[in-house]
Amino acid sequence: MQQAQRRHMRGPLRPQQLKPVRARVSGAGLARLFQAGDAAVLFAASFAVAQLASLPRVMWLGAPTLALVLLVATGAYAMSARERTRRRFGRLLIATSAASGGAGTLAGLFNPAFPALGCAAWAAAAALAICASHLAWGVTLRRLRRAGHLTPNLIIVGGTPAAQRLIRRALKTRDVNILGVFDDRRERVGPEICGVPVLGKTADLIDHRILPYVDRIVVTVPPKANARIAQLLERLAPIPNPISLLLDDTDDETEAEAVGRIADFDLLQLTGPRQRSGYLVAKRIMDLTLSILALVALAPLMAAVALAIRLDSPGPIFFRQRRHGYMNEEIVVWKFRSMRTEATDQKAARQVTAGDDRVTRVGRFIRKTSLDELPQIFNIITGEMSIVGPRPHAIGMLSGGAEASKLVETYAHRHRIKPGLTGWAAVNGSRGPVDTPEDVRRRVQLDLEYVERQSFWLDVSIILRTAPCLLGDTGAVR
Structure with missing residues (x-):
């Protein structure tokens, strides 16, 4: 009875397991991946036929290129679940036939003795290769949809x-x-x-x-x-x-x-932001590459910090806090503990001030140098955070006695992208606690400016500017 009632409350169109937007697959990125796969199989088929039938270069290079253009132009990568299989494969056969005819005509202009049999051989090989490719990614799409990774x-x-x-x-x-x-x-x-x-x-x-x-x-x-x-x-x-x-x-x-x-x-x-799948893929690759390299290179330093924390004060080495991530998702952010255990402030009800008695001796050093943030490398590897993005704030964080998220109407718009280890606000002077409503508004303004301007090269610029900003920011309270 209770199970039936729960199903009724969930409705007929809610998946059994909800996955956060962060963990879902980008349809545009997946389409580009399939295009790359089709390009690989078409050129491989062309190369194989060229070895057997002595196709001219204009044929075995031009035909697959033209086929790819026709596939994109006819909507072969729309990935619609509504499209009938017969229509999908009909489109593939038409594209390969048209590409074969077009490239064959061009080859005939350069070489009147070019045999029509070469065109037919290419068309057959290309049709077989592209149909096999689309059968494979059709199975992939069905599995992703069933698992809730793709269906919006x-x-x-x-x-x-x-x-x-x-x-x-x-x-x-x-x-x-x-x-x-x-x-x-x-x-x-x-x-x-x-x-x-x-x-x-x-x-x-x-x-x-x-x-x-x-x-x-x-x-x-x-x-x-x-x-x-x-x-x-x-x-x-x-x-x-x-x-x-x-x-x-x-x-x-x-x-x-x-x-x-x-x-x-x-x-x-x-x-809402216009998602650019190419940029998101490049950003994720950069995140994984740099975070894994940093983890390997900084492992001795992180071990030394952990040992210093253990020797300096009783309590755990790490501090974990629930913060807002992408699309307001609640994530657990890792840091090295910098405060006395009994003074732990999970909701950031009190901002850190200069000479704060809650901060330990080691904590002052690692906060000043931002070494306390290094465990967030694990958040980046798991995909909850990025290297560059708005800094994640504690859920319910107070500033000047008021909840920060209520001080600016567009506060949650900073969650339209993943939070970051560093960001546009950090390299423009808004680093550390936000003690007043004015500080919150400036932080949000800078974060939203990044959301609007985000690009791969802006991310690289922010990463390069982060270290000089940290070293030169001696007046920041952390």
């Missing part, structure tokens, strides 16, 4: 007819997970919409524990309700998750197209 998790704001149609379509296709609905008219909407639970009013969404698992918030409103749209966006302003608008259009065809594209996020995006 949505929250709907507004129990409109468009929301009902979206839910019914999702129940049929299973190409999106709809975790719940929020509506200010909960009394009229009822406890559920098409089986999906109504989790509360719009205001309840601001601090809801489900946000770290939500890829996108979809606002469904009538198309002419401009005042209602503005009101909802104002209420949802503190939320870091991307927000899209799905109009409850009276034109059935237009609405059907919008609802049909929802799984691909082809909507009017109102808020």
Whole structure:
């Protein structure tokens, strides 16, 4: 009875195991990976045929290049769960045939004696290779979707007819997970919409524990309700998750197209950063490479710090604190303990001040040199943090007697990217405790500036500037 009730509360479109957005797979990045795989098999097939049939270079290099262009142009990497297998493989055969014909025609212009048999051999080999490749990644996609790594998790704001149609379509296709609905008219909407639970009013969404698992918030409103749209966006302003608008259009065809594209996020995006998968992959590779190298190089230093802490004061070597990570996810951040054990402040209710009696002798040194932050290398390796990003703050951290997250409306927008070991704010003078509301606002302003400007080379610049800033920042209290 209790299990049935729990399933009812979860709804029919909620996966058995929710995975945070941080741990999910980027569809755009996966598509690029599949493109690279297709390029490899096409050029390998071309090389093999060239060895047997003596294909000219324009054929065995030009044909696979043209095939890849045609595959991208015809949407072969949209990865839609709605596409029929027959149509998908028909597209592959057409692309390889057209590429073979185009490259063969070009080869014939350079060499009129070029045999048509070479074109046919290339087309057959390429079609076989590309179909095998897409069969393999089709299996991969199905496994990722079943495991919850790829299927997008949505929250709907507004129990409109468009929301009902979206839910019914999702129940049929299973190409999106709809975790719940929020509506200010909960009394009229009822406890559920098409089986999906109504989790509360719009205001309840601001601090809801489900946000770290939500890829996108979809606002469904009538198309002419401009005042209602503005009101909802104002209420949802503190939320870091991307927000899209799905109009409850009276034109059935237009609405059907919008609802049909929802799984691909082809909507009017109102808020949230535009994700660049290439940059995210490069950033993750840099994070792993530098953090593993740093762990190896700094292992003796970290061991020495651990020994000094053990000899200096009783208590554990490490200090663990729950902080906000990507999309407000609660993560456990590791540090070397710098305070007396009995004075541990898990919620940062009191900011550290100069000559703070809670800080140990070793703690003063490792805080001044930022050596206390080195264990966060493990957070970077596990993917909870990055080398560069906004510094993670303790949950419920107070500044000037007020909760820091309540002092700035857009405070949570700094969580639109992973927190970092260093960041734009740190190299621009906002380092250490934030004692006043003005300090909080400046920290948030710098963090949001980085969120808007983030790039691979900006990250490299921040990393290079970090050490000189630490050495020259003798006045900072930590």
